[in-house]
Amino acid sequence: MAHQAHAYHMVDPSPWPLTGAVSALLMTSGLAIWMHFHSTTLMSLGLVLLLLTMYQWWRDIIREGTFQGHHTPPVQKGLRYGMILFITSEVFFFLGFFWAFYHSSLAPTPELGGCWPPTGITTLNPFEVPLLNTAVLLASGVTVTWAHHSIMEGQRKQALQSLALTILLGFYFTALQAMEYYEAPFTIADGVYGSTFFVATGFHGLHVIIGSTFLTVCLLRQMLHHFTSEHHFGFEAAAWYWHFVDVVWLFLYISIYWWGS
Amino acid sequence: MAARLLLRSGLRAVTTCRAVRAPALSRSMAAGGIPTDEEQATGLEKVIMKAMKEGKDPYSMMKPKSYAGSKSDPHLVPSITNKRVVGCICEEDNTAIIWFWLHEGEPQRCPSCGAHYKLVPHNLPH
Numbered sequence: 001m002a003h004q005a006h007a008y009h010m011v012d013p014s015p016w017p018l019t020g021a022v023s024a025l026l027m028t029s030g031l032a033i034w035m036h037f038h039s040t041t042l043m044s045l046g047l048v049l050l051l052l053t054m055y056q057w058w059r060d061i062i063r064e065g066t067f068q069g070h071h072t073p074p075v076q077k078g079l080r081y082g083m084i085l086f087i088t089s090e091v092f093f094f095l096g097f098f099w100a101f102y103h104s105s106l107a108p109t110p111e112l113g114g115c116w117p118p119t120g121i122t123t124l125n126p127f128e129v130p131l132l133n134t135a136v137l138l139a140s141g142v143t144v145t146w147a148h149h150s151i152m153e154g155q156r157k158q159a160l161q162s163l164a165l166t167i168l169l170g171f172y173f174t175a176l177q178a179m180e181y182y183e184a185p186f187t188i189a190d191g192v193y194g195s196t197f198f199v200a201t202g203f204h205g206l207h208v209i210i211g212s213t214f215l216t217v218c219l220l221r222q223m224l225h226h227f228t229s230e231h232h233f234g235f236e237a238a239a240w241y242w243h244f245v246d247v248v249w250l251f252l253y254i255s256i257y258w259w260g261s
Numbered sequence: 262m263a264a265r266l267l268l269r270s271g272l273r274a275v276t277t278c279r280a281v282r283a284p285a286l287s288r289s290m291a292a293g294g295i296p297t298d299e300e301q302a303t304g305l306e307k308v309i310m311k312a313m314k315e316g317k318d319p320y321s322m323m324k325p326k327s328y329a330g331s332k333s334d335p336h337l338v339p340s341i342t343n344k345r346v347v348g349c350i351c352e353e354d355n356t357a358i359i360w361f362w363l364h365e366g367e368p369q370r371c372p373s374c375g376a377h378y379k380l381v382p383h384n385l386p387h
Contacts, residue, residue, distance in 0.1 A: 003385050005341050007309060007320040069304020074322060156294025230298045231306075 007072040009064065016057035023049035058217075062234070066226045076233050083237045087244050090207070094248050097203065098255060101196040105260055112191065116260065121193045122185045123261040129180050130257045133173055137246045140169035144215070144239050151222070154229045163219045166242070170212035177205050197256060204248055211245045214238040308386075319386035330376035335368045339383045347371075347378055 004010065023046045030043025065071035071079070105116045113119030124130060143166040150159035181198075188198040218235045221227060227235055302310050305320075312319050321339070328336045338345055343365040348358040351374035359373045368379040 003387065005320065005385055007305065007322050067303070069302060069306040069308075072306050072309050072320075072322075151295060154293030154295040154297070159295065225296060225301075228296050228298045228301050229293075231302070 007074045008078075009070040009072070009075045011064070014057070014060065016053050016060070019049055020053040020057070023047070023053055062221070062226065065234075066221075071231070071233070076231070079233055079237070083240060087240060090244065094200070094203070094251075097196070097200040098251065101200060101256060101260070104192045104196060112193075116193075118191055118193050121190065124180065124184065124257065126253070126257040126261055129176055130253055133176055134249065134253050136169050136173045136176070137249050140166045140173070141243060141246045143169065144242050148235065148239055151227055151232050151235060152229055156222075159222055160219070163215065163222060167212055167215050167219060170208060170215065170242075174205065174208055174212070177201070177208075200252060200256060204245070204252055207245050207248065211238070211242045214241055330378075332368075332377055335377035335379040337381045338363055338378055339381050340365075341383055341385050343380070343382065345380060349374065349376060349378075351376070 026046030026049060027043055028046075030040070030046050033042050034040050108114055108116045108118060117123050143162045147159050147162035147166060150156075150162055186194050186197070188194045215238050218238045221234060298306075298310060309320060309322070326337070328334050330336050336347075338347060340363075344362050346360060347363045348360050349371040350358055351371065359371055361369070361372060363369055363378050363380050365380050365382060368377045370377055
């Protein structure tokens with residue numbers, strides 16, 4: 001172990017920040033190549049490199065924290081700040097799309113028929129599948145809290161069950177939403193209604209998938225006994241993210257599905 | 262199925278003795294299946310955990326102790342070498358910090374307020 005007089009973690013040199021930056025370069029330039037020359041090779045290469053970077057970087061963090069004990073109290077505090085700041089940045093990301101929605105829907109232009117929903121748009125009934133989706137995500141918020149308490153109380157079986165249930169509910173939401181997308185009477189190309197609807201709910205769906213993946217990693221780690229009843233920040237970060245996803249959905253439901261219908 | 266699971270877990274939760282306020286030491290792998298830090302912490306995290314239990318702070322995580330700063334009760338400044346930079350905030354809420362090197366040996370005084378500081382050599386915590 002390094003000889004230091006402080007409790008912080010001086011990280012060993014790592015190639016993953018470089019591979020991450022390279023993958024960002026390949027994905028962005030690959031996107032341009034795809035748009036102009038119809039080839040997806042460069043972008044796909046960037047995507048593969050991104051996935052490899054994420055897997056190996058986060059694997060190394062797990063090794064440093066769980067197996068080597070580098071995540072002392074001040075280090076954990078820093079990780080908490082980091083996750084909170086990241087989620088805050090995501091809040092601002094969604095704020096932009098809500099701004100776009102309200103900009104267009106509060107003062108609908110003559111091209112839309114001066115009304116919202118615009119003329120010709122058949123909106124989805126907010127009390128059908130969207131309401132079920134709301135119930136599913138709220139229930140998953142309960143099960144993830146159940147999982148947290150199970151971990152804190154040292155109950156392994158309950159922790160595994162409630163965490164698995166949370167993930168299943170997440171998949172159920174994604175499946176229902178995918179079906180809704182397929183069956184919707186309007187598309188992303190249907191004016192500003194279509195744009196705001198699919199971009200906002202689409203990014204939300206992506207975040208549900210990200211959150212479900214994070215929770216799945218936590219489930220695997222819990223199965224492998226990584227978490228202790230006092231120290232399980234990876235799980236807490238996943239739970240925070242999952243609650244954030246839930247709250248965004250509630251805003252989406254109230255604004256776009258209900259008020260906007 | 263979820264309802265049955267929830268009910269069964271709820272029943273178990275209500276009937277088992279969950280000594281939530283009991284010290285972590287009483288829970289073991291055998292009891293609930295999730296290890297405690299006591300059992301599983303390793304590396305620097307474990308060293309710090311053990312030191313904190315004994316009331317020690319070898320890695321300076323806490324605020325430094327308060328001293329009067331007088332000749333008989335000087336501020337004791339731990340150091341792993343023979344000198345350390347000291348920043349004296351002479352009076353509360355002062356925005357100008359008085360920085361100076363504190364050397365091993367005789368206590369020195371802050372050039373601004375005259376508070377006494379003494380360097381205390383320490384070994385590098387391992």
